[in-house]
Amino acid sequence: MSNTSDLFFTKTGLDRGAVERIATDALKGADDGELFLEYRLTEAFVFDDGRMKSASFDTTQGFGLRAVAGEAIGFAHSSDLSEAAMKRAAGAVQAVKSGYTGAWAQGPQRTNVKLYADENPIDQTPFEVKTKLLGDIDAYARSKDSRVRQVSCSLAGEWQAIEIIRPDGMTVRDVRPLVRLNVSIVAGEGDRQESGSHGMGGRTSYEFYMKPETWKGAVDEALRQALVNLQSVPAPAGVMPVVLGSGWPGILLHEAIGHGLEGDFNRKKTSAFAGLLGERVASPGVTVVDDGTIDSRRGSLSVDDEGTPTSRTVLIEDGILKGYLQDRQNARLMGMKATGNGRRQSYGCSVMPRMTNTFMLAGDSDPAEILRSVKNGIYAVNFGGGQVDITSGKFVFSCTEAYRIEDGKVGAPVKGATLIGNGPDSLTKVKMIGNDLKLDTGVGTCGKNGQSVPVGVGQPTLLIEGLTVGGTAA
Numbered sequence: 001m002s003n004t005s006d007l008f009f010t011k012t013g014l015d016r017g018a019v020e021r022i023a024t025d026a027l028k029g030a031d032d033g034e035l036f037l038e039y040r041l042t043e044a045f046v047f048d049d050g051r052m053k054s055a056s057f058d059t060t061q062g063f064g065l066r067a068v069a070g071e072a073i074g075f076a077h078s079s080d081l082s083e084a085a086m087k088r089a090a091g092a093v094q095a096v097k098s099g100y101t102g103a104w105a106q107g108p109q110r111t112n113v114k115l116y117a118d119e120n121p122i123d124q125t126p127f128e129v130k131t132k133l134l135g136d137i138d139a140y141a142r143s144k145d146s147r148v149r150q151v152s153c154s155l156a157g158e159w160q161a162i163e164i165i166r167p168d169g170m171t172v173r174d175v176r177p178l179v180r181l182n183v184s185i186v187a188g189e190g191d192r193q194e195s196g197s198h199g200m201g202g203r204t205s206y207e208f209y210m211k212p213e214t215w216k217g218a219v220d221e222a223l224r225q226a227l228v229n230l231q232s233v234p235a236p237a238g239v240m241p242v243v244l245g246s247g248w249p250g251i252l253l254h255e256a257i258g259h260g261l262e263g264d265f266n267r268k269k270t271s272a273f274a275g276l277l278g279e280r281v282a283s284p285g286v287t288v289v290d291d292g293t294i295d296s297r298r299g300s301l302s303v304d305d306e307g308t309p310t311s312r313t314v315l316i317e318d319g320i321l322k323g324y325l326q327d328r329q330n331a332r333l334m335g336m337k338a339t340g341n342g343r344r345q346s347y348g349c350s351v352m353p354r355m356t357n358t359f360m361l362a363g364d365s366d367p368a369e370i371l372r373s374v375k376n377g378i379y380a381v382n383f384g385g386g387q388v389d390i391t392s393g394k395f396v397f398s399c400t401e402a403y404r405i406e407d408g409k410v411g412a413p414v415k416g417a418t419l420i421g422n423g424p425d426s427l428t429k430v431k432m433i434g435n436d437l438k439l440d441t442g443v444g445t446c447g448k449n450g451q452s453v454p455v456g457v458g459q460p461t462l463l464i465e466g467l468t469v470g471g472t473a474a
Contacts, residue, residue: 007039007163008037008039008114008293010081012081013424014181015083018038018083019035019165019289020169021091022035023035023086023090023165023166024228026089026093027093027101028167029102030067030096030205031069031102031329031332032068032329033065033068033104034306035164035165036087036162036164036344036347037081037162037165037347038160038347039060039062039160039161039162040160041059041122042060042155042158042159043054043056043058045134045150046153046154047470048150048153049129049151049260050138052105055131058354059431060079061079061081062078062079063080064347065089066350066351067093067094068102068106068329069100069102072096073350074092074095076092077347086171089196096138098366098407100316104167105332108303108308108309110172111303111309112429113300113302115203115294115296115304116176116177116203116293117258121158121159121179121206122158122200124205124206124207125205125210125458129210130155136182136236137153137218138151140216141152141185141222145187146225147188148185148187148223150184150185150186151183151186152185153183153184154180154182155209155220156179158182158382159177159390160175161173161174161176162175162176162180162305169446171183172303174303177222178202178203179206179209180201180442180443181201181209182443185198187223189230192332192416194230194232196227196229197217197222198218198221198441199218199227200329200441200443201442201443202296203300204232221330223422224398226369229413229415232412233415234471234472235399235415235416235470236378236414237377237470237473239375239468239469240376240378240467241378241465241467242377242378242380242467243370243374243463244461244464246436246437247441247455248438248440248443249380249382250360250457250459251419252386253359254342255388255397255423256388256393256397257423257426258325258355259388259390260393261273261315261450262325262352262355262448263326263334264327265390267463271426272391272393272423277379279320280320281427282319282430283429284319285318285413286319286360287317287447288314288315288360288361289315289358289359290312290356290358292310292311292356292357293310293312294406296457298443298444299357300456301356302358304340304341305344306340306351310356311339311340311343313325313339324353325334325339325344327353328339329351340356342354343356344453345451349451352451354446354448354455355446355455356455357455357456358456359437359459360433360439360459360462361460362460363435363460365433367436367461370451370461370463371408371409376405376470378414379403379404380399380417380431381399381403382399382401383398383408384398384399385397386398393423393424393425394420394421395423396470397419397420400419402417416471416472416473417426417469417470417471419468419469419470420467420470431465432462433461433462434462436458436461437461444456
């Protein structure tokens with residue numbers, strides 16, 4: 001792992017030996033836990049309506065101290081990186097193990113795998129280069145089509161350094177870059193206006209996104225969507241076959257199914273998938289994995305926020321439920337192995353089992369063949385927001401780009417389509433799986449219990465029979 005040992009101790013004047021003793025004393029008698037140190041730099045630029053709307057830069061640092069005793073968690077955090085603050089935190093977390101004597105869990109497996117570079121993207125690229133990029137995007141978008149009425153674009157970068165100290169003497173360090181570029185365009189004809197957007201990102205530097213072929217491609221895609229939506233007609237309503245496009249539509253899989261496969265929901269038996277290991281939960285051919293080991297992807301991590309190396313976890317294989325996503329606490333309580341999915345938004349948050357890059361593997365059907373098989377349905381290519389009930393699996397998702405399918409051919413674009421269904425039930429209605437697996441372009445952010453973390457999604461083209469489509473067509 002990257003050597004950031006001097007970052008927290010030289011910068012703050014902390015004594016490593018004293019800090020390790022505080023962690024050891026605080027966690028004595030607990031089952032598990034750690035001292036999590038974090039230093040993070042973030043910047044964001046927003047260009048809107050022909051001018052720079054905002055530019056921000058922020059530095060945050062702090063620690064989180066966590067003691068795990070059975071099902072209970074004692075957690076305290078502070079932005080004050082001092083021994084005094086850590087001692088106060090130690091007093092707070094000790095209450096959770098009052099009268100409790102645990103068997104200290106074996107630490108995570110060590111790894112030398114590094115999935116991304118250490119370089120700080122914020123310092124690598126000059127300020128004026130980043131702001132010029134957004135101005136160039138605005139000018140290029142407006143020059144492409146006279147129907148462009150508004151252009152919004154943003155660029156964001158982050159550099160996070162962490163160190164995890166366990167009282168068994170284990171120390172894990174990581175340095176995590178993250179960047180993202182977004183373009184949104186409003187196009188209009190007469191009184192009608194419609195929008196389109198495209199984003200991309202990953203755990204890299206800004207260099208790739210500064211290339212004209214990259215950012216112009218993002219503009220072209222956002223404009224294409226806006227112009228398609230200008231021609232859209234009201235969406236039909238009813239129960240019908242739905243073809244989901246490859247890539248970003250995997251967000252439906254992430255929300256409607258992925259959260260239900262997280263260990264905490266299954267341990268507490270609040271997930272629709274609880275108690276179903278080894279049973280058929282999906283159509284034959286459906287294989288879903290969570291893989292945090294893909295180089296430079298937005299959801300990838302060399303180690304999770306407990307120090308466990310990430311892994312490729314098979315969740316559903318050929319329709320059979322094979323596993324759950326686990327942090328250390330839930331894995332231990334369920335008698336399973338931690339999968340490297342213990343994540344937290346920041347030092348101020350405790351760990352939960354979370355997804356990394358979650359996607360369905362490819363099948364053997366040609367996407368064109370899938371479309372030809374549908375007499376009357378919807379082809380959903382892009383999604384916006386959605387809501388999911390983890391316990392029941394019910395979901396509602398809005399489509400930002402969708403089309404009618406009539407007699408096996410893609411027809412008119414539709415506006416206002418929503419997909420309504422049940423995640424576990426929808427898995428059993430998958431009838432055809434395309435051979436065109438694609439991951440999203442690096443824009444996913446997942447929320448759970450008030451915490452947000454970067455994630456990736458993906459899937460091949462899918463045919464699902466019998467989804468409810470909400471629309472406004474008469």
